[in-house]
Amino acid sequence: MLRCSFVTLIILLCCPVLLYGQEEKSLMELGDEAFVREEYAVAANLYSRLAEKKGRKAPLKLLEKTAQCYQQMARFAEAGYWYMRMIEHPGCPSSVMAIYAEVQKNLGEYDTARLYLSRFNPANADEVQWKNTAIAGCDSALLWKKDTVTTYALENIKELSTVGDDWVSGVMKGGLLLESNGYRKMELTTGSERHPDMDPRVNQPYFKPYLFREYSKGSRANTFLEEILPDLLGKLPYHVGPVCFNNREDTVYVTLNAADKDMADKKKKGPVNGRRLMSLFWSFKKGDKWSPLQPVAALDAAGSYTGNAVLNSIGSVIYFVSDRPGGIGKMDIWYSERLPNNQWGTPVNCGPVINTRYDETFPTINEEDVLYFSSKGHPGMGGFDVFRAEGSGGQWSQPRNLRSPFNSGADDLGFIMKGNNYEGYFASNRHGGGGGDDIYHFLETHFTEKLIDPSAGKPPAPDTVKVSPPEKTVADNTPAKPTLNPTDSAVIHKLQELRFHYDYNSAILLTESRDMLDRVAVVLQQYPHWKLMIRSYADSRGTDEYNLKLSALRCYAVINYLIKKGVAARRLYYENLGEQELVNPCGNDVPCPEAEHRENRRTTLRVVYD
Numbered sequence: 001m002l003r004c005s006f007v008t009l010i011i012l013l014c015c016p017v018l019l020y021g022q023e024e025k026s027l028m029e030l031g032d033e034a035f036v037r038e039e040y041a042v043a044a045n046l047y048s049r050l051a052e053k054k055g056r057k058a059p060l061k062l063l064e065k066t067a068q069c070y071q072q073m074a075r076f077a078e079a080g081y082w083y084m085r086m087i088e089h090p091g092c093p094s095s096v097m098a099i100y101a102e103v104q105k106n107l108g109e110y111d112t113a114r115l116y117l118s119r120f121n122p123a124n125a126d127e128v129q130w131k132n133t134a135i136a137g138c139d140s141a142l143l144w145k146k147d148t149v150t151t152y153a154l155e156n157i158k159e160l161s162t163v164g165d166d167w168v169s170g171v172m173k174g175g176l177l178l179e180s181n182g183y184r185k186m187e188l189t190t191g192s193e194r195h196p197d198m199d200p201r202v203n204q205p206y207f208k209p210y211l212f213r214e215y216s217k218g219s220r221a222n223t224f225l226e227e228i229l230p231d232l233l234g235k236l237p238y239h240v241g242p243v244c245f246n247n248r249e250d251t252v253y254v255t256l257n258a259a260d261k262d263m264a265d266k267k268k269k270g271p272v273n274g275r276r277l278m279s280l281f282w283s284f285k286k287g288d289k290w291s292p293l294q295p296v297a298a299l300d301a302a303g304s305y306t307g308n309a310v311l312n313s314i315g316s317v318i319y320f321v322s323d324r325p326g327g328i329g330k331m332d333i334w335y336s337e338r339l340p341n342n343q344w345g346t347p348v349n350c351g352p353v354i355n356t357r358y359d360e361t362f363p364t365i366n367e368e369d370v371l372y373f374s375s376k377g378h379p380g381m382g383g384f385d386v387f388r389a390e391g392s393g394g395q396w397s398q399p400r401n402l403r404s405p406f407n408s409g410a411d412d413l414g415f416i417m418k419g420n421n422y423e424g425y426f427a428s429n430r431h432g433g434g435g436g437d438d439i440y441h442f443l444e445t446h447f448t449e450k451l452i453d454p455s456a457g458k459p460p461a462p463d464t465v466k467v468s469p470p471e472k473t474v475a476d477n478t479p480a481k482p483t484l485n486p487t488d489s490a491v492i493h494k495l496q497e498l499r500f501h502y503d504y505n506s507a508i509l510l511t512e513s514r515d516m517l518d519r520v521a522v523v524l525q526q527y528p529h530w531k532l533m534i535r536s537y538a539d540s541r542g543t544d545e546y547n548l549k550l551s552a553l554r555c556y557a558v559i560n561y562l563i564k565k566g567v568a569a570r571r572l573y574y575e576n577l578g579e580q581e582l583v584n585p586c587g588n589d590v591p592c593p594e595a596e597h598r599e600n601r602r603t604t605l606r607v608v609y610d
Helices: 002-036 040-057 060-072 076-087 095-106 110-118 125-146 486-497 511-526 544-564 594-600
Strands: 152-156 166-172 175-180 208-212 225-227 240-245 251-260 275-286 306-311 317-322 332-337 360-365 370-375 385-392 412-417 423-428 438-444 531-536 572-576 602-608
Touching: 002 040, 002 060, 040 060, 040 076, 060 076, 060 095, 076 095, 095 110, 095 125, 110 125, 152 544, 166 240, 166 412, 166 423, 175 240, 208 240, 240 306, 251 306, 306 360, 317 360, 332 360, 360 412, 370 412, 385 412, 438 544, 486 511, 486 602, 511 544, 531 544, 544 572, 544 602
Parallel strands: 166 438, 275 306, 531 572
Antiparallel strands: 152 438, 166 175, 175 208, 208 225, 240 251, 251 275, 306 317, 317 332, 360 370, 370 385, 412 423, 423 438, 531 602
16 A cells, blocks of 8 residues: 555656646647748747746757747847847857847847857858848948938828838829738728738738828828728738739739648648738729639749739839749749730749849839839848839849938838829838838928939038929019008918917828818919918927928928819928927927927918019
8 A cells, every 4th residue: 555655656746747748848849830830929929938948958949940930020129039049059050140140130230230240150152242241231231320311301100000010002093002900990980990810920910901091081180091992802811912003093903812722731620821822813993893803824823922013104014022933032023014915924033133032022113113122132221121223124223222211220111102203101110110010201301302322422401491392493582572452461461370280290280280271272272373481390309300301291291282272382382490489488308298399390371472
């Protein structure tokens, strides 16, 4: 009896060890299964739990997979932590130094990145070339960050950005085409839309396309969106978009997800995420109806990614992204020309000037057929950088990095230059945003698209400019003023008493401002010889340079709205005055209530007549 009790005690004491071993094996196996299915959020949770339990005894392979999961999800701070755990581990390969350096570039830590690149020992000629290019990229990034392009005013459009990922994929007559995986409020529904199904790879919803109608009537800050072609696209599973329309907007090309069945885990019952490949589909409009979606067979490549399509200005060439065989790197930009029978020809790679051994993606074409795209292979500041190239098909000028402020250490993508050539949008997951990829709006403060060649020197800083977009007529002299009758004087007095206020750090026109501008447009129609000087200000918070740019954005918001209401651009002038002429004592570092700061965030009007 005593012997039986002793054996029972030994078994009970060993059970926790056996159970711990089973749990450890279970976590690793579950993590590996999730990793194969590209469910990085799930895998990261499992791997990190196991690695923390093992502490300093965690094997290199476990640390590597944990770091890779966070890197795939663009969570670079966490990825850096786990790669550093690898570097501290005995026997860590030199290649981890290079990967850690790339993560530090993503975080904007270029000095640290350069240090660890110098510790990386290349194993072959290709790695030597990569190391030299990466170090040169760090040096350029430090220079560009210090010597940023100053002719652009930039703002994060918080009203369009969610805690998920958001980016502008194109421009339509009715507004902006957006891709988003965050919560959205729909224009035609009473509450929040149904949250899209979750993508277990990153624990985020699947992407859906939306149309943002600028200055929707009644919206305080232009946040009303509507789904694009809900009857055609609304019930599709997985990722939907981006979408691309032709000029007539009667043909649409859509990037859709389909599961790669070869990646399915046959040991697991039920559906699995698998690897999801993107394919191009299209539909055309006949009357009021859209045809069922069909694959663009001529552009398809079995087992490969094909998507992110854009058309040139006349619709004769389609550009898209693919990792199909025959490319130069991982993800390349390809093109196809429209044939006389209206079908698409055999896809052709855009060539080594555009494509590298790494990833090129997110192509966009402006109305002058200038190509903008994002690349990880050309020398840049980290992550995806935006580049610009002129040409067509397979013949291109050398791509030019758009530098800071458009590029950063993070991923910068989806660059859209609007038809006016001085305004546009891009997306970035850089530090200071609201979540993942946020939408940024930019304005060239001289109302012209301009790329600065560092060897040519910088233009004079745009401190205070007086410009009439887009003709750039300078209002240096005020015409002689004839005598006004009392009625006209009263109208001018009322116009010049108007104040258009803004939310903090925003250039979005509020509803009350748009209502007042509607009345201003009517008055200008009644007095066609009058011109307006539009003067905008910021409060004292922020740097002088930033506030000068912010006030330029506010000037442009008013100018753009009045032009849309039929006021000729040649009648509109502006002064961006930053934090000059504060209306109260709320200067730098003076504590003030928000209401008093709001008084300083304003636009005023001055009538110029002859």
